[in-house]
Amino acid sequence: MSFIKHRSKPDEMKVLETLNDRMNLTVKEKYDLTNLAKGFEGEQKFDEWLLTLSNEWNILNDLRFEMNNTYYQIDSLSLFSETIYQFEVKNYEGDYYIEKDTWYSIKGKEISNPFLQLTRAESLLRRFIKSLGFNYSIESYLIFINPEFHLYHAPRNQQIIFPTQLPRFMNNLSKKTSKVAKNHTKIVEQLLHFHLTESPYNRIPKYTFDGLKKGIICIKCRSFINTFNRMYLICDHCGNREKVTSAVLRSVDDYMILFPEEKVTRKVIQEWCKIVPGKTIINILSDHYKMIASGKNSHYIKSDK
Ligand SMILES: [Zn+2]
Structure with missing residues (x-):
């Protein structure tokens, strides 16, 4: 496989991390930062799995598009032969359950339905690809990457891949062969052209230079260093x-x-x-x-x- 577009730490996460050192974040902002970091970590773990795929795979990570004023993002879009694989990666940890299509953490807190998110992104992507004049089929998967994740009464849904299924799932993908090597240059070019570099979601608090704590932060424990030595x-x-x-x-x-x-x-x-x-x-x-x-x-x- 080759990563055509690499994943990098989201700007929002970088800013929040840096602010966290130099000002007091609210509980909500800290929670957002933890979630961003956790999500990023999960996506990186999935990238390691993607490395096991054959060199016929072309992978574009972390894509963002807008279609009819609707914004959506794709954690990983992989091209193989004439199929687009869309992967939504979740690093959820702990116990969850579903009741009447609504997803909850074990404490009863409702979370946004990740499967709905996947199907919504898929239908937008499908229209988008068609509007560009390409004829690819699309397969979408929701990947739960964290081995500590458990979903009670999990639906029998082949688009949802649980941690225990992931090795087999990836193994099957890596064994895929195509009759004709497909050149993906054109579609890759278009995907990158329409990719939005900036995320419209902004959970970053307002800050000013004057309002931030100055000094040098220890790389190891994140506390401020008090004294200067020459070297x-x-x-x-x-x-x-x-x-x-x-x-x-x-x-x-x-x-x-x-x-x-x-x-x-x-x-x-x-x-x-x-x-x-x-x-x-x-x-x-x-x-x-x-x-x-x-x-x-x-x-x-x-x-x-
Ligand atoms: Zn230190």
Whole structure:
């Protein structure tokens, strides 16, 4: 198989993770972050299974489309011969049950019906593919990836793959053979063309530079580092030691994630890192970024190398 489009950590998750270090998130925001992280982890686990497929498979991960003002996303879209396989991956853990088509966690909390989500995405995808003039058949599967997941009174539905069935399911896919090797270039081109890079869902709280806690965060225990040493920063909390350069570069990355529109200047990064002296900041920025010099407004951008 080949991953035509790779999966990366969702921007929303990156921003929430970084904010979590530097401000107080509400219970709801923390819950969203946990869910995003869990979902991402599940999808990555499924990617490992996809690696077992033959090289006739072309895989596009994490696609988002809009059709007639309706937005939908596909965790994994795999092309094999003249079939599109749509995979919706759920990393649910614990016990769940279904009552009259409604899904609940064992505590009785209603969750959005994942099977409905799958069929809805499938019908939108079907119309979309047809509108592009392609003639592929579509098979959709709901994959429960977490071995700790259990669904009471599970429906006998071949589109739902439970953790214990997954090895067999993937084995069957990997044994598939096609009579004619199909060239997927055209459809891949179209799928990527219509893919939306930004997610319309936004669970990110409002934040400002002034409102965030400044300083360098320990890579290991996420607490703030109190003291600066010339070469290494040592965390008072867990004792972890990290080179100043790498800690500053990490902090600049955080800044860029949170403020992608803002310029990276010496002044702002010094304030952001707080404990590191200005001269060290200048040295690190000059060594690792490209400076756009314009007097007082000099700033740094990522260099292409
Ligand atoms: Zn630490």
